[in-house]
Amino acid sequence: MKRILIIGATSAIAEATARLFAGRGDALALAGRDIPQLDRIAGDLKLRGAQDTCTFALDVNDLGQHESIIQQASDRLGGLDIAFIAHGTLGNQSDCEKDFSLALKELNTNAISVMSLLTHLANRMQAQGSGQLAVIGSVAGDRGRPSNYVYGTAKAAVAVFCEGLRARLYRHNVNVLLIKPGFVDTPMTAAFKKGALWVKPDRIAAMIVKAMDRRKEVVYLPPFWALIMLVIRMIPRPVFNRIKL
Numbered sequence: 001m002k003r004i005l006i007i008g009a010t011s012a013i014a015e016a017t018a019r020l021f022a023g024r025g026d027a028l029a030l031a032g033r034d035i036p037q038l039d040r041i042a043g044d045l046k047l048r049g050a051q052d053t054c055t056f057a058l059d060v061n062d063l064g065q066h067e068s069i070i071q072q073a074s075d076r077l078g079g080l081d082i083a084f085i086a087h088g089t090l091g092n093q094s095d096c097e098k099d100f101s102l103a104l105k106e107l108n109t110n111a112i113s114v115m116s117l118l119t120h121l122a123n124r125m126q127a128q129g130s131g132q133l134a135v136i137g138s139v140a141g142d143r144g145r146p147s148n149y150v151y152g153t154a155k156a157a158v159a160v161f162c163e164g165l166r167a168r169l170y171r172h173n174v175n176v177l178l179i180k181p182g183f184v185d186t187p188m189t190a191a192f193k194k195g196a197l198w199v200k201p202d203r204i205a206a207m208i209v210k211a212m213d214r215r216k217e218v219v220y221l222p223p224f225w226a227l228i229m230l231v232i233r234m235i236p237r238p239v240f241n242r243i244k245l
């Protein structure tokens with residue numbers, strides 16, 4: 001039985017992953033903004049076999065709450081083995097170009113809040129000498145594209161932060177897993193036209209749990225995105241500037 005804190009637990013990917021944790025009897029602390037929705041998810045997870053569930057109201061941009069929520073979740077579950085950070089927003093890129101305050105909001109939600117949470121969680125896990133931090137990044141963080149470079153910037157910042165944190169925590173038996181999904185059919189992407197590269201959250205969730213079990217460090221999900229992003233990263237800049245991505 002693992003004691004798992006999920007931040008952004010109302011996310012479709014997080015909920016699908018939590019169902020798999022519940023099925024094997026893990027104890028789950030769920031944090032997010034939408035308490036009725038968290039309570040509904042907690043009830044469902046209990047029915048699916050979760051050993052224990054509890055919910056915490058958290059707007060991740062309220063950085064002053066982070067330490068206290070982590071402490072409360074740990075007290076309630078009797079410690080933390082895994083923290084899974086899943087929240088995110090995909091703001092409108094062209095609005096962010098016109099009004100930097102919107103870009104700042106995106107950067108705060110997708111990068112700064114994640115770094116703050118990771119800092120508190122890392123110090124706790126380093127002290128206990130065990131644990132795993134899993135964060136959802138994105139393939140969008142691999143290269144800045146005109147269509148979503150504000151979101152991509154946040155995800156790239158999280159990737160570098162995770163890389164440094166992983167190396168710091170390596171000698172303390174704490175793993176840092178960065179999950180880089182491609183296109184997943186969730187409320188975040190509801191407005192997008194779906195094609196062959198799209199997958200459902202259930203499929204991503206199964207791969208996330210497998211990556212956690214194997215204490216992987218960075219995973220592209222589904223794995224074929226590693227190849228796609230390798231090609232995209234290799235496109236020479238003069239060509240990259242001219243193609244519409």
Ligand SMILES: NC(=O)c1ccc[n+]([C@@H]2O[C@H](COP(=O)([O-])OP(=O)(O)OC[C@H]3O[C@@H](n4cnc5c(N)ncnc54)[C@H](OP(=O)(O)O)[C@@H]3O)[C@@H](O)[C@H]2O)c1
Pocket residue numbers: 008009010011012013014032033034058059060061086087088089109136137138139180181182183184185186187188189
């Ligand atoms: N879907 C994709 O194609 C895709 C691809 C790559 C990476 N990702 C990443 O995957 C993660 C999960 O996203 P998803 O696809 O599952 O989308 P989703 O279902 O829309 O989930 C996003 C979650 O983030 C939460 N959130 C946003 N702002 C928050 C805040 N200030 N405080 C607390 N919670 C907040 C939302 O909570 P509310 O319900 O309160 O709004 C929602 O639960 C995100 O990090 C996203 O960037 C998604």
